[in-house]
Amino acid sequence: MSSTQRQSGPVEQRSGPVQRDPGQWSTLPDCKKVLVVIHTLVYGRRLQDLLHLFRADLRVSVVFTVAPHAFNSGVESVLTELAGLVLPWEQACRTGFDLILTAGSQGMEQLHGPVVRLPHGAGHIKLSRPQDTATRTVGGLGRRYLTWQGRVVPRAFAVAHREEHDALAQLCPEALPITEVVGDASYDRIALGLGQRAAYRQALGLRDGERFVLVSSTWGLGSAFHRLDALLPRLLTELPAERYRLALLVHPNVHAGHGSWQVRAWLAAAGGDRLTLLPPQCDWRPALIAADFIIGDHGSVTLYGSMTGAPILIAQYPFRSVNRDSPGAQLARTAPALSLILRLDQQLDYAAEQYRPERYRAIADRISSEPGAFNSNMRRLLYRILELGEPAHHPGTEPLPLPEPLSAPKGIR
Structure with missing residues (x-):
């Protein structure tokens, strides 16, 4: 977790008592509640590849929230496109969920429910930013990204390649029991799009x-x-x-x-x-x-x-x-x-x-050690945490949409 997060007070002092949405105004009040946490435009796009796994399942209801982040400008475009129900961050922190999906770590200790954490990029290429009191680690894989006050925050950490799982033995061994190799959605969609x-x-x-x-x-x-x-x-x-x-x-x-x-x-x-x-x-x-x-x-x-x-x-x-x-x-x-x-x-x-x-x-080949299997692996993980049986169809890889034509650069107005 970031230094900004460490300055935050305990969850109970910040967010008040945890509430379960009673669903009194809902047409389908007994759904499992899933929260998708979007920190940045990149994180949001990453999580969009998961949403179709819940498509047409009347047992599951998905809502969204925008987590604090220095780069969350532009997230509104993702949410506008999705036309999903967006909870204010403060409300999300006071509500209990059956599943929480995120591609970032900031603020995760403030939420209530089993968190599934995904990488927001490929290959864990970058090192963490230099800090006066911390040794640089691999971005996304160290304790600062997966633990809070000595405990592992996610219920599950879904990585793309076996190499990343093995790296945790050195970087954050306490997270190994909750880490699963599921593959990479972008890898599978690019492979299909070739x-x-x-x-x-x-x-x-x-x-x-x-x-x-x-x-x-x-x-x-x-x-x-x-x-x-x-x-x-x-x-x-x-x-x-x-x-x-x-x-x-x-x-x-x-x-x-x-x-x-x-x-x-x-x-x-x-x-x-x-x-x-x-x-x-x-x-x-x-x-x-x-x-x-x-x-x-x-x-x-x-x-x-x-x-x-x-x-x-x-x-x-x-x-x-x-x-x-x-x-x-x-x-x-x-x-x-x-x-x-x-x-x-x-x-x-x-x-x-x-x-x-x-x-x-x-x-x-080092991007994903589960080529073509991300959707199957990820759906199995998510529905296990939801304690639901998986829908009776194969979750195939979604084709990429046709792009917009390359246009002349826009003017500066």
């Missing part, structure tokens, strides 16, 4: 023979966006417009931290009229599958790119802030690093020449 690449390219408006370059940036000082002032002019001058189509995917935390207007303003000031800025609320996975080349950093999107067959250039790699045992670190050791010397189009050609599918397949 067969729809032509349809995604057509939906994006890409021409035959046009090379689509997706530039992906995580957030923070070590991100590609942090040095976009050096990369952007090269994208625009060294990749001929008649051959290349460019799109930029910026981590929603950058939009939440600075505002989308500011992000667009920075791009416009750098002359980015050829570069489509993908909106933070979009589903980035079809664009990733459609890409001919990926220029990225140590973020999860670049790692998922190892599944697609697209050559990858690493623009930024802050090795002191990366878990060196992660698949993301393996990707940075495998993919060519962006050079300041040669033209960018020549470097893309080099990346294509040097691309060896088996080397990237070995990296992608």
